[in-house]
Amino acid sequence: MPGIDVRCEGVRKGFGTVDAVAPLSVTFAAGRTTALLGPSGCGKSTLLRLIAGLETPEDGRISLGGDDPKTVAGRGGLAMAFQDPSLLPWRSVRANIALGAELARKPDDRVDHLIDLVGLSGFADHRPAELSGGMRQRAAIARSLVSDPDLLLLDEPFGAVDALTRRRLGAELPPLWWESGATAILVTHSVEEAVHLSDRILVLSARPARIVADIPVDLPIGSNARAPEADAHRAIVTKVMTALEGTA
Amino acid sequence: MRQRLRPALVVLVMLALWEAAVWAVGGSVLISSPLSILTYLIEEWHLVLRAAVETTGNAAHGFLWGNLAAVALAALVIAVPISGRLVSAIALLVFSVPLIASGPILRVLYGPGVGPQVTLAALAVYYTTFIALVVGLRAVPRTWTDLIEIYGHGQLVILAKVRAWASFPYLFAGLQIAAPASLLGAMIGEFTGAERGLGVLTLRGMRGLETDAIWALATVSALIAIAAYWALGWLGRRIVGYQPVILLSPPRTVGNRPVQNRIIELALITLAVLMFWQVAMDAAGLNRFFAKRPGDIWVFLSDGGNRETLLAALGQTLAFAVPGYLAGLGLGAGLAALLVVMPGVAGAAMPIAVALRSIPIITTAPVLLLAFGRGATGTIVVVAVMIFFPTLVACMQGLRQTPGQIVELFSSYGAGRWRLLTAAQIPAMLPAFFASARMAVPAALLAVTTAEWLATGKGIGVLMALTASTSNYNMLWSCVVLLCVTAAAMYAVVSWCERAVLSIYASEQLI
DSSP, X not given: OOOOOEEEXXXXXXXXXXXXXXXXXXXXXXXXXXXXXXXXXXXXXXXXXXXXXSSOOSEEEEEETXXXXXXXXXXXXXXXXXXXXXXXXXXXXXXXXXXXXXXXXXXXXXXXXXHHHTTOGGGTXXXXXXXXXXXXXXXXXXXXXXXXXXXXXXXXTTTTSOHHHXXXXXXXXXXXXXXXXXXXXXXXXXXXXXXXXXXXXXXXXSSSBOEEEEEEOOOOTTSGGGSTTSHHHHHHHHHHHHHHHHHO | OHHHHHHHHXXXXXXXXXXXXXXXXXXXXXXXXXXXHHHHHHHTHHHHHHHHHHHHHHHHHHHHHHHHHHHHHHHHHHHSGGGHHHHHHHHHHXXXXXXXXXXXXXXXXXXXSSXXXXXXXXXXXXXXXXXXXXXXXXXXXXXXXXXXXXXXXXXXXXXXXXXXXXXXXXXXXXXXXXXXXHHHHHHHHHHTSOSSSHHHHHHHHHHTTOHHHHHHHHHHHHHHHHHHHHHHHHHHHHHHSOOOOOOOSOOOOOSOOOHHHHHHHHHHHHXXXXXXXXXXXXXXXXXXXXXXXXXXXXHHHHSHHHHHHHHHHHHHHHHHHHHHHXXXXXXXXXXXXXXXXXXXXXXXXXHHHHHHHTSOGGXXXXXXXXXXXXXXXXXXXXXXXXXXXHHHHHHHHHHXXXXXXXXXXXXXXXXXXXXXXXXXXXXXXXXXXXXXXXXXXHHHHHHHHXXXXXXXXXXXXXXXXXXXXXXXXXXXXXXXXXXXXXXXXXXXXXXXXXXXXXXXXXXXXXX
16 A cells, blocks of 8 residues: 655644643655654654554644544554554464454455564464564564555564564564555664664654754665665764764 | 472361360360261251252352442443542442341342342442452553554444453452352341351351351351352463452542542532432332331431430440451461561461452351350451451562562661561552451451341341341431441541551552
């Protein structure tokens, strides 16, 4: 399914007296992957929840391909992966992945294909408790893709796994959503991961979140230039790090 | 395997000691030995079996209805969150009315038959299941509900796909506690007048001072209770796979709400209860002669003489209930602390304590009254024993909540066990202790009124027994109202103490 563009116009959200997101205007291009980077607690996740329609902005407007988030959610056009895999412990891996299609009111004919793609073929009938942390996260990613969403929201999906698994997941999984053509927004703490997985990196300031740098990642998808060892990769990492230091 | 054999061994040793003790006393009219209990059961097996089937059947009926009511109430609280406080408060208030007080009223409302037994069994179970279920339905991680909402679904789908499933283990934990409680309800129903059942046989045994019969019936009902408790635990583990640790007590409501809000809440709850009482009686078209309305009680209590009789009886009751309550709490918490200092003993004691907690103590009240006398001592012992086991189990669970790193910190400084206990473990136990202290309030009132009903010549329990048999229904209803108010007042006092203590030791618990 072709992705949709996401427009935030003057979006503001506060909790009590604290502003989590200052009036913020930004556009995420259709079919592209944008990474949000910034200091802890700067409001990245709040912005993601606003775009998902899980929170309502106090000011401003969010439009997903011309519609408001609730409308897109209602037709199953959204999917999200969280830091915690959030698999339902009483469902098997297959049933957990199928839940994505079930909730989006879409056919579940892609379930087995996705189980293969994320490398869980032998574990389809296992319960989440029987899987490793990395495997659970793969299942969660598969669940977010099974409904073929227009917009994929990734809230630190690799944040809770160990460094090695994280690197492997990062290397294996991204083509899945790149190929589907979905628009993706990735919240992460890892600069390397952002450079590796996205087309564009937005560096946010400390709370309330403002955009302090907008850095394109114009490296061919899936090419060696995206590998952490590549010079092109490192050059962008340096640029992002400089921008991040400015936020401290 | 050795771990499993140990409690069995302890039980065997205790049985042997029991037999030896009775033999040493040289036979007694107060205590039966295990062998004479067995002899009675073999001789009277058909009588006991028929009674056991009757009581268990009524209990099972009540268990079903009570738990269905609990599910409906929990669904209401989750679906209409604003109703939560009111529904929970009324549910607690109704649960606080001692079953022995509702028994005679239900008897006159239902007439002969099993109605009161089944209703009392239902009343005995609905509250604990309700609490467990509400905790379970609410204990859902935020991301699980986000996951459903992201696809544009609302609370109904969240309930069906997530909350209902997530609450399953909690439901089973509640059902497990409910199983023995339903037996207790059914037996109290039989105490207040029935044709058949273990409660009826027990009453007959007490009148005829048949020691072996009383002990044998107490043993049978205790065994049924333990069996039901274990069966549901087993079923829960089979179906759900794990058991969560939950404190079966209402959520703390000692937050920093303004005083006027609490007064408004109290007024609303009182009004709702009075309206429900009036409307329910009118709707059922019950005769005003025995089905009294709030107005009747108001008029009755306007008379100074009536008030005096009632308050004198309440005073006698509290003189038994309060010492028993404090003794039960103190002994339960004290033994829990002692067992933590001796971990070897605690390992063997815990399964036995859990098993004994599952016995509805009321079924053993006749035995305790026989052994400790029908006066103050016997009654206080019944109350204390009723509270002792739940407190012991809750406190042992609470003591285990001490964070491991704190225990290690203490041992890294070479601190002794007592130092660790007083400085770290007891403060960690306090929330569990107070949770069980709150739940012990209705338990204490139930125990004291039942003991009075069965044996002593004093207190509000006796007043109820007398007025029930002399058809003085104004006084009977007044007793129930007064017990209800007393339970609420005692509960408030305990909550106040809880707040004062926890604000020092566990301020994070006060939301």
